[in-house]
Amino acid sequence: MKWIVIILTIKLGLASSSFFVTSIRAQLFEEPRLGARVVGELRKGEEVRLIDKRSGWALVERQGQRGWVFEYFISSSPSPERISLPKIAGRREAHSGDDAAVTRGVTGEKSGKVSSVQVTRKPAEPSEVFVLWLDKFLVKEEEILRFERGEWP
Amino acid sequence: MALKLFATVLIFFALALAEDLKGRISFETAKTILSSKTIVKDTEITRYVNLVGSTLVKYSSAPELQVRFGVIKDKTPISISAPWLYVFISQEAIKQAQNEAELAGIIAHELAHIILNHHSIVAFGKTSPDGNIPVEEAARRLAKVSLEESFSIEQEIEADRLAMYILFQAGYDPLALLRFLKREGGSSEIIRQRINAMENILQQGGIRGEFKLNTNRFLRATRAIRQ
Numbered sequence: 072m073k074w075i076v077i078i079l080t081i082k083l084g085l086a087s088s089s090f091f092v093t094s095i096r097a098q099l100f101e102e103p104r105l106g107a108r109v110v111g112e113l114r115k116g117e118e119v120r121l122i123d124k125r126s127g128w129a130l131v132e133r134q135g136q137r138g139w140v141f142e143y144f145i146s147s148s149p150s151p152e153r154i155s156l157p158k159i160a161g162r163r164e165a166h167s168g169d170d171a172a173v174t175r176g177v178t179g180e181k182s183g184k185v186s187s188v189q190v191t192r193k194p195a196e197p198s199e200v201f202v203l204w205l206d207k208f209l210v211k212e213e214e215i216l217r218f219e220r221g222e223w224p
Numbered sequence: 225m226a227l228k229l230f231a232t233v234l235i236f237f238a239l240a241l242a243e244d245l246k247g248r249i250s251f252e253t254a255k256t257i258l259s260s261k262t263i264v265k266d267t268e269i270t271r272y273v274n275l276v277g278s279t280l281v282k283y284s285s286a287p288e289l290q291v292r293f294g295v296i297k298d299k300t301p302i303s304i305s306a307p308w309l310y311v312f313i314s315q316e317a318i319k320q321a322q323n324e325a326e327l328a329g330i331i332a333h334e335l336a337h338i339i340l341n342h343h344s345i346v347a348f349g350k351t352s353p354d355g356n357i358p359v360e361e362a363a364r365r366l367a368k369v370s371l372e373e374s375f376s377i378e379q380e381i382e383a384d385r386l387a388m389y390i391l392f393q394a395g396y397d398p399l400a401l402l403r404f405l406k407r408e409g410g411s412s413e414i415i416r417q418r419i420n421a422m423e424n425i426l427q428q429g430g431i432r433g434e435f436k437l438n439t440n441r442f443l444r445a446t447r448a449i450r451q
Contacts, residue, residue, distance in 0.1 A: 093285045093286065095283060096283070107429060196255065198258035199255050201263040204263070209274070209278075
């Protein structure tokens with residue numbers, strides 16, 4: 072399976088010679104350096120044509136406009152909207168000293184997407200309790216926007 | 225056209241499966257790290273660090289990552305990560321930072337290691353572990369890389385460079401990490417080379433623009449740690 076993916080990815084990449092912007096936004100510079108004039112801005116998923124590469128920078132063309140972008144910010148395959156990380160649904164937060172912690176047994180749903188984790192009773196490991204505690208701090212997009220506007224705390 | 229569509233669907237399907245495995249390995253790696261490091265269970269500072277970190281993720285080259293950020297007790301200014309979902313920063317690193325941009329610089333460097341798959345490259349010689357390695361074994365090896373800071377100098381420099389770009393895109397001062405390292409990084413050969421590499425980037429024409437430091441917000445949010 073892995074080799075099929077690699078071959079198909081390479082074939083698609085070569086066939087179209089296209090690259091895609093992976094960052095939500097990426098500045099397009101006149102020259103390959105941070106201090107250069109910004110000539111445009113690329114958006115996530117936008118398709119660009121790679122023309123050249125130079126020490127961490129990529130010269131790309133988009134609708135006739137050329138510019139340099141950080142090499143890291145483009146990829147030969149479009150990045151997924153959201154990586155399907157195991158959503159730990161149905162679990163509760165375990166507390167220190169609790170004798171029932173979460174044991175992860177992955178449950179598959181349609182399309183093979185892992186979306187939940189079975190909960191069984193087992194003595195708690197403190198490190199697991201702490202890792203699970205961090206889940207409640209996952210930040211939503213609107214919280215980031217408020218934070219960027221300085222509306223915090 | 226139909227073949228291309230089919231291939232694209234197949235790629236997405238395979239990537240989804242691979243990312244699920246990464247999620248499980250990441251969880252186990254974080255557990256292993258936290259079995260030797262104590263987390264600071266302070267809601268306010270953890271919320272703040274997650275807001276700074278998530279802002280950086282948003283403007284990084286991997287905005288789809290759902291990274292969790294935690295503060296750990298350690299007497300040295302360190303940051304460590306469990307690829308691909310957890311970044312830990314020490315209380316001491318927060319104490320020594322002078323503003324939000326410097327904190328963001330430290331986090332961005334760790335995030336860059338994750339995005340560039342450095343842990344996996346050191347542990348397995350490739351960007352992600354094989355599916356036939358048990359999750360616990362993969363996690364043990366990744367945690368070892370993190371805790372022993374086994375990255376090469378080239379990887380450290382590459383992470384610094386990406387960190388500067390992420391800071392730039394997020395609107396933070398891209399020089400913040402450089403300033404922090406020069407002031408608090410010590411005098412080791414690795415730190416010296418990292419500083420030189422970042423200064424070389426600047427010598428290629430400086431950096432243009434106005435960037436944020438958010439000093440007041442940083443001092444308010446980290447007051448408890450500084451007391």
